[in-house]
Amino acid sequence: MKGHNESYAMELIIAKVKQGDMVAFNALIDEYKAMAFTLSLRLLKNREDAEEATQDAFVKAYKNIGQFEGKSKFSTWLYTIVYHTALTQMRKRKLETTDISNELIENSGAFSESGKEWQRLQRVERSNYIQQALDRLLEDDQVAITLFYLNENSLAEISEITGWEMSNVKVRLHRARKRLLGALEQLLDDEVKSLL
Amino acid sequence: MSKFELSDKELKRLLQEEGLEEPSLRFNKSVLNKVAAYEQAKRLKTPLWLKLVLGVFALLPAAYLVFGGLNLDFGEQTQKNIQWPSVSINLDFLTNSTYFFFTFLVVGAIWMAIIFNRFLEQYNHKHR
Numbered sequence: 001m002k003g004h005n006e007s008y009a010m011e012l013i014i015a016k017v018k019q020g021d022m023v024a025f026n027a028l029i030d031e032y033k034a035m036a037f038t039l040s041l042r043l044l045k046n047r048e049d050a051e052e053a054t055q056d057a058f059v060k061a062y063k064n065i066g067q068f069e070g071k072s073k074f075s076t077w078l079y080t081i082v083y084h085t086a087l088t089q090m091r092k093r094k095l096e097t098t099d100i101s102n103e104l105i106e107n108s109g110a111f112s113e114s115g116k117e118w119q120r121l122q123r124v125e126r127s128n129y130i131q132q133a134l135d136r137l138l139e140d141d142q143v144a145i146t147l148f149y150l151n152e153n154s155l156a157e158i159s160e161i162t163g164w165e166m167s168n169v170k171v172r173l174h175r176a177r178k179r180l181l182g183a184l185e186q187l188l189d190d191e192v193k194s195l196l
Numbered sequence: 197m198s199k200f201e202l203s204d205k206e207l208k209r210l211l212q213e214e215g216l217e218e219p220s221l222r223f224n225k226s227v228l229n230k231v232a233a234y235e236q237a238k239r240l241k242t243p244l245w246l247k248l249v250l251g252v253f254a255l256l257p258a259a260y261l262v263f264g265g266l267n268l269d270f271g272e273q274t275q276k277n278i279q280w281p282s283v284s285i286n287l288d289f290l291t292n293s294t295y296f297f298f299t300f301l302v303v304g305a306i307w308m309a310i311i312f313n314r315f316l317e318q319y320n321h322k323h324r
Contacts, residue, residue, distance in 0.1 A: 020235070024227060029224050034216035041217050051219050058227045059234065130214055147205075147210045181202060 014025075014074060018109055029058055032078055035151055039079060040086040042142035046164055049089060057085040072160060076153070079161045082144065090139070133183035141176035238321050253308055257301045 016024035022046075038055060040050035060081050068077050134142055140162075147161065158169045183192040202210070242250075 022231070024232065026224055026228060029227055033223055034218055037219040037223075038217040047217075050217075051223065054219060055223065055227050055230060057229045062231050063234065105298075126210065127214055145211070147224060148213075149208045150216065177204075177207065180207075 010074060011070070014070075015063065015070065017062070019062060025062060032075060033058075035075070036078065036082045038150070039082050039143065042134075042146050043083070043086040043090050043139045045139075049093065050086070053086040053089045054082060056089075057082040060085065073157070075151075076157045076160055079147070079151075079153075080163075083161050084163075127163060127189050130182055132187055133180055136183040137176060137179055141179055144169070144173045144176045147182060242316075246316075246319075250312065253312065257305050 013024045013027055017028055017035045018157070019078065033054065037050055040053045040057070041047065044050045044053060057078070061078050064081075068074065134145070135147070144158065147158045150157075152159070155166060155169050158164070158173075159166050162169070164172065
């Protein structure tokens with residue numbers, strides 16, 4: 001019931017934005033800016049660039065909101081714009097991407113102490129490791145992880161947002177998850193090694 | 197196979213504990229400013245009737261030169277036999293010369309452009 005009321009409220013807000021209501025648009029920005037910014041940041045890896053891309057995406061969304069017919073969720077429609085705006089900016093600025101080597105994945109099971117080490121870590125430390133591990137992933141892997149685990153988008157929604165084939169989404173998500181765990185393990189093992 | 201394993205549920209919990217990144221505090225204001233600028237530009241868009249007037253003003257001297265210079269005759273004879281008119285240029289720089297006429301048109305067009313520009317500025321100012 002709560003979900004239904006929320007979606008009804010969102011429909012009302014969108015209808016008002018279509019009429020040019022700036023207060024409603026401000027509410028819409030408040031609702032989605034964090035996720036939109038996170039998505040941009042995963043691709044651009046720079047807060048200023050990500051903020052600019054997210055702002056541009058919101059302006060594009062405002063200009064084209066008349067085209068939103070409600071066939072998919074508004075968030076999916078908006079994140080599609082955000083993803084492509086950030087992607088365009090990324091290509092434009094030719095950012096150097098940090099590639100995760102296959103070696104990392106292959107060697108990810110080489111040490112057995114990392115699992116135990118992980119359990120001992122405090123929340124803040126875990127957070128730090130997750131951030132570092134995420135940073136080691138490819139941009140697209142980060143996007144897949146963010147959309148699936150953080151925003152709880154379905155595979156179909158990820159496919160719609162990114163334009164990837166469904167089968168590609170599955171494969172990419174599986175690999176991204178594996179790479180993330182591999183990167184975490186590598187980081188923890190480095191930590192263990194440094195203590196020895 | 198990695199020995200370091202986390203279930204999907206655990207991974208989701210960990211990532212959600214991380215939370216989302218927040219943009220700067222001026223984010224909303226910046227977006228709203230950009231949208232306001234877009235709306236203003238949309239309002240200041242030259243209306244169709246003004247474009248038509250501009251088109252007529254721009255084409256008038258050219259049309260006058262073409263039709264006046266070629267001195268076309270649209271009578272019955274033209275339908276069967278088109279005769280290209282001979283263009284004669286009077287090099288006398290005094291009255292009735294082509295140069296005099298052409299200069300008059302150019303100066304007129306420039307003045308029209310200046311007046312039209314002022315009119316547009318006033319129009320935009322009123323609609324701001």
